Amino acid sequence: NAGVMQNPRHLVRRRGQEARLRCSPMKGHSHVYWYRQLPEEGLKFMVYLQKENIIDESGMPKERFSAEFPKEGPSILRIQQVVRGDSAAYFCASSPPSQRSYEQYFGPGTRLTVT
Amino acid sequence: GESVGLHLPTLSVQEGDNSIINCAYSNSASDYFIWYKQESGKGPQFIIDIRSNMDKRQGQRVTVLLNKTVKHLSLQIAATQPGDSAVYFCAEKREEQTGANNLFFGTGTRLTVIP
Numbered sequence: 038n039a040g041v042m043q044n045p046r047h048l049v050r051r052r053g054q055e056a057r058l059r060c061s062p063m064k065g066h067s068h069v070y071w072y073r074q075l076p077e078e079g080l081k082f083m084v085y086l087q088k089e090n091i092i093d094e095s096g097m098p099k100e101r102f103s104a105e106f107p108k109e110g111p112s113i114l115r116i117q118q119v120v121r122g123d124s125a126a127y128f129c130a131s132s133p134p135s136q137r138s139y140e141q142y143f144g145p146g147t148r149l150t151v152t
Numbered sequence: 153g154e155s156v157g158l159h160l161p162t163l164s165v166q167e168g169d170n171s172i173i174n175c176a177y178s179n180s181a182s183d184y185f186i187w188y189k190q191e192s193g194k195g196p197q198f199i200i201d202i203r204s205n206m207d208k209r210q211g212q213r214v215t216v217l218l219n220k221t222v223k224h225l226s227l228q229i230a231a232t233q234p235g236d237s238a239v240y241f242c243a244e245k246r247e248e249q250t251g252a253n254n255l256f257f258g259t260g261t262r263l264t265v266i267p
Contacts, residue, residue: 041195070254079241079257080196093254128195141255143188143195 039064041131041144042111049150056116056123058147062131068092069112070130070141071104080128086112119151164264171229173261175242180223182244186255187216187227191238199227199240229263237265 042061050056062069068087072080085093086106097104101119106112116123126148130141165171177185183204188196202209202216202225209216215228225242239262243255 072257077260079260080243080255082254082256085254096254140198140201141186142198145195 041066041129041142043129043144043147045147046145047148047150049152050119051152052120053118056119056149058114058116058127058129058149060112060114060129060131060144062112062129063142065133066131066142067134068132069106070132071112071114072128072130074126074128074146083114116149119149121151124149124151161259162262162264164266165232167232167234167265167267169232171227171232171236171263173227173229173240173263175225175227175258175261177223177225177242177244177256177258179244179246179256180220182246182256184245185216185218185225186243186245187214187225188241188243188257189236189238190241190260196241232263232265234265234267237263239263 041063044059048056060069070085071083073083074080082096084091084097084104086104088106089108101117103115114127126146128143128146130143132141163171163173186201187199189199190196200209200211200214200216202218204220207218213230217226227240229236239260241260242258245255
């Protein structure tokens with residue numbers, strides 16, 4: 038039973054390029070969350086998605102960031118025109134539906150470096 | 153050894169001693185709390201959780217205590233081992249938004265076990 042999968046594990050982008058981060062939830066999980074972590078800090082919530090729906094994007098920057106969780110395929114966090122301040126570790130978590138939806142299991146993260 | 157979370161982000165203990173990691177949360181509406189362990193270069197790993205209608209929960213070598221009066225959470229690790237060295241985060245789920253399950257993370261405490 039594979040856990041949450043994220044790829045790539047490491048991503049290097051130059052300023053102005055686009056970054057695409059992928060997350061495949063655990064089998065049977067229909068809720069996906071994205072978090073950002075700066076070095077030596079806790080995780081900051083970005084967005085919460087269910088299949089084809091954004092439930093809560095209160096932690097997403099208003100510009101350049103978007104997320105989707107299509108009916109088929111992984112969830113994608115997209116960062117357009119990256120800047121140095123976007124360098125961070127981005128973690129995806131998934132949770133089962135309904136009553137246990139608060140139990141979140143994290144992937145290994147994608148470490149984005151903007152040069 | 154004992155930490156006060158935000159004020160003492162590093163805790164060093166001798167192997168075999170008990171560790172106590174503290175966390176203060178801010179929102180009295182939070183109804184669910186989780187402790188995560190994060191090793192270097194990895195995603196957070198679920199350790200133990202507790203709902204707000206409980207004040208204590210025990211797992212294997214770990215105990216979580218919840219004091220809602222002072223909004224304080226602690227993680228106790230018995231007979232600390234070198235493999236316990238990591239950063240420990242408390243996270244809270246807030247109930248004020250319908251359908252929202254996003255977690256709010258504390259700053260974290262780095263536990264170092266001295267052999």
